[in-house]
Amino acid sequence: MNFALQTAIDALSVGSIYALSALGIGLLFGIMRLINFAQSEFVTIGIYILMLSAGIWFPLAALGAICVVVVLALVVERLAFRPIRTADPATLLVTSFAVSYLLQYSLVLIFGARPIGLDILPDLARPFVIGSVRVPRIDIATIGATAVLLSAFALFLRKTRIGIEMRAAAVDFRMARLLGIRANRVIAVAFAMSGLLAAVVAILFAARTGVAAPTIGLELALVGFVATVIGGMGSLVGAVFGGLAVGVVTVLLQALLPPELRAYREAFVYIVVIAVLVLRPQGLFRGAAARERV
Amino acid sequence: MMKDLYKTMIVSTALFAAPGMAHATDDTVTVGFPVALSGFVAPYDDGPRKAALLAIDNINAEGGLLGKKIVSVEADTKSDPGEGANAATDVLGKGATMVMVTCDFDFGAPAALVAQAQNKIAFSSCAADPKFGAQGIGNNAYTMATASIAQGALLAEFAYNELGFRKAFVLNDLQVEYNKSLCNSFQERFAELAGAEGIVDVDAYNAGNDTSIAPQITRIKSHDDIDVIMFCGAINGGSYVRQIRAAGIDEPMLAGESMDGSYWLEAVPDLSNFYVATYGSIFGDDPDPEVNAFVTKFKEKYGELPVTAHSMTGYSVIEAWAEAVKRANSFDTDAVRAELDKFSDEPLLVGETSFSPDIHINTGRPMTMLEIENGKHKAIGSFSAEKVSDIKF
Structure with missing residues (x-):
């Protein structure tokens, strides 16, 4: 019983990290059809900033990481994506790979490839113990952060002028521009938001793992991308639930598969992903932009 | 042409x-x-x-x-x-x-x-x-x-003979071939010494895929008779040791040369009860002058x-x-x-x-065992494996 309960908590724990990562990927996809692989480097650079600010009062270090990553996201948008905004999605995707490699190898150049240990929020890594069940504080923080950011973004998209403009741009970019929406501003704000999300992921991830390494954000971005696809491209809620679903499936398979099959766990995870896409090609939740209009 | x-x-x-x-x-x-x-x-x-x-x-x-x-x-x-x-x-x-x-x-x-x-x-x-x-x-x-098979056997003998451990949990990182070989040879040698029941359970993660090892930690926690955890982690190993220790698992841990060095220790400040087999102590206290x-x-x-x-x-x-x-x-x-x-x-x-025309790697060589206590390395001696399984190419 305890094993089952603990596994359920673990599933939520891993799912919540994936969900938060997916939110950043899903946001940019929803607005500008861009699958931004450089999102993983936004996270990684956030972790390096936290590593560099070891010893500084934590809220200040966190604020520093958020500022750096948001500015980085804006710079990347201005220099890499704005010049090719009207190109087709494949060009955008390839550009995001290029940006991702550029940032990754810049980190290797500056810090070397060897992982560097860091210790932020050490108390957050420890669990609450209720009976014989562990509830890691970091998971409560991650789930909390996901819920707060999702609600905040949902409110922002529905209630503020720029949010409404973003949704309009997501549905029909050209029409939105014809109606007087300033594309540069809308897209810059979207990038800033994805930078903010990446920085939050960086803080929670660094607290959990205590390691800065040039490729540490890669897996999160990949899962985030898969989550966005199965959640329904263009839907923020879908991205979050997609991330949660990938995490839950991963943990359940890890807990239930016999040892000799556990090594092939990823294969089973992706069988489930493929099954979801076969049964619901549009994803679990369909984004507004994906609906056909007559 | x-x-x-x-x-x-x-x-x-x-x-x-x-x-x-x-x-x-x-x-x-x-x-x-x-x-x-x-x-x-x-x-x-x-x-x-x-x-x-x-x-x-x-x-x-x-x-x-x-x-x-x-x-x-x-x-x-x-x-x-x-x-x-x-x-x-x-x-x-x-x-x-x-x-x-x-x-x-x-x-x-x-x-x-x-x-x-x-x-x-x-x-x-x-x-x-x-x-x-x-x-x-x-x-x-x-x-x-x-050779990694020699390191695994050495760690098994060290755990059994020197530290007196009888029950081991094996946690393997499947990303790197070295780790698999290390854990397999540990498992094989420890089971010879302590019997098949000496290996309480095994689990694995893949450092390329798994950012969190929550389910693996739950499996470790589901056993209350573990004396030692054989940890075959590599490059990002510090991150997993942090998660294990944060979950309140304080049992001794053993690792191979891939966890040598102190560059990762900041991830687990005040780490204790951690043993590493390595070529020598870089901390100036090796048994060999x-x-x-x-x-x-x-x-x-x-x-x-x-x-x-x-x-x-x-x-x-x-x-x-x-x-x-x-x-x-x-x-x-x-x-x-x-x-x-x-x-x-x-x-x-x-x-x-030693080398021979067929074998261009060493299996019988002693290694220095380091113990990490309160975040500090200490050399505790030089050990070699008595029995190493045959090299399989």
């Missing part, structure tokens, strides 16, 4: 003529380093390369090798196996008599294959895969590593301690090759190889080293 032939001739003449013109003076002999000077593998080649250069300095200070001064040439593999062959061709073209390649089978083999094809000795500093030798590359390929002298010299030359003891393998590559050259009284590859293959418990910096 004729044009192409001419082109090929011109290019090949240029290729073969240039090195002769540039080098091969009578009073020097060249050692080549086609290793990763940049990219993801660079940190793992850096220490062995620096240590090898230190060994070259020492030999030159004592009058050189067979009266010749050793000079070194380097070429960057850029951490790309494909570039490894180019880098090897480059240093061999500059007259290298011997090459030292990357500390890994996958990244080091392409360069070694080029050396093999040109009949030159190729030493990997610390590729722990037995395939790095006559079977996988050719009779000119050697590695200075202690030669190792401590090496660490001091390394610090003098480079201004910092070696990051891990893997650097010692690079030093011993030069030691071994120079010794074989002296015995052969020649730089000729066939003569040097014949002497290397006769090595039997040669006292090198990394420990007693």
Whole structure:
């Protein structure tokens, strides 16, 4: 019983990290059809900033990481994506790979490839113990952060002028521009938001793992991308639930598969992903932009 | 067609003529380093390369090798196996008599294959895969590593005999081949000593996929009779040790050379009850005074301690090759190889080293055990495995 309960908590724990990562990927996809692989480097650079600010009062270090990553996201948008905004999605995707490699190898150049240990929020890594069940504080923080950011973004998209403009741009970019929406501003704000999300992921991830390494954000971005696809491209809620679903499936398979099959766990995870896409090609939740209009 | 032939001739003449013109003076002999000077593998080649250069300095200070001064040439593999062959061709073209390649089978083999094809000795500093030798590359390929199967057996014997542990949980990182081999050989040897019930349970993660190991931690926690956790983690290992300790699992943990060094300890401040098998202590307290002298010299030359003891393998590559050259009284590859293959418990910096025509990796060599207590490393002695299973290529 305890094993089952603990596994359920673990599933939520891993799912919540994936969900938060997916939110950043899903946001940019929803607005500008861009699958931004450089999102993983936004996270990684956030972790390096936290590593560099070891010893500084934590809220200040966190604020520093958020500022750096948001500015980085804006710079990347201005220099890499704005010049090719009207190109087709494949060009955008390839550009995001290029940006991702550029940032990754810049980190290797500056810090070397060897992982560097860091210790932020050490108390957050420890669990609450209720009976014989562990509830890691970091998971409560991650789930909390996901819920707060999702609600905040949902409110922002529905209630503020720029949010409404973003949704309009997501549905029909050209029409939105014809109606007087300033594309540069809308897209810059979207990038800033994805930078903010990446920085939050960086803080929670660094607290959990205590390691800065040039490729540490890669897996999160990949899962985030898969989550966005199965959640329904263009839907923020879908991205979050997609991330949660990938995490839950991963943990359940890890807990239930016999040892000799556990090594092939990823294969089973992706069988489930493929099954979801076969049964619901549009994803679990369909984004507004994906609906056909007559 | 004729044009192409001419082109090929011109290019090949240029290729073969240039090195002769540039080098091969009578009073020097060249050692080549086609290793990763940049990219993801660079940190793992850096220490062995620096240590090898230190060994070259020492030999030159004592009058050189067979009266010749050793000079070194380097070429960057850029951490790309494909570039490894180019880098090897480059240093061999500059007259290298011997090459030292990357500390890994996958990244080091392409360069070694080029050396093999040109009949030159190729030493990997610390590729722990037995395939790095006559079977996988050719009779000119050697590695200075202690085979991972020997490390696993050594850790099993250390846990059983020295620490008195009877129940082990095995946690494996499937991302790296070295880890799998380490954990498998631990499991095999520990089960021989403590019986099959000695292995309480096994679980694995993949550092390439798993950022959190919550389910693995739950499995460890579901057992209350674990004496020790065999942890076969590598590069990002610190992150998993942090998660394990944060979950309140304070049982002793054992690890192989891949967890050597203190660069990751910041992730788990005040770590205790953690044991690492390594080539030697870089913390100045190795049971072997030669190792401590090496660490001091390394610090003098480079201004910092070696990051891990893997650097010692690079030093011993030069030691071994120079010794074989002296015995052969020649730089000729066939003569040097014949002497290397006769090595039997040669006292090198990394420990007693033996080779045979078939086996170009060491299994019987002792390793230093380090204990981490309150975030500080302490050498607790030198141990070797009594029984190591046969090498499978």
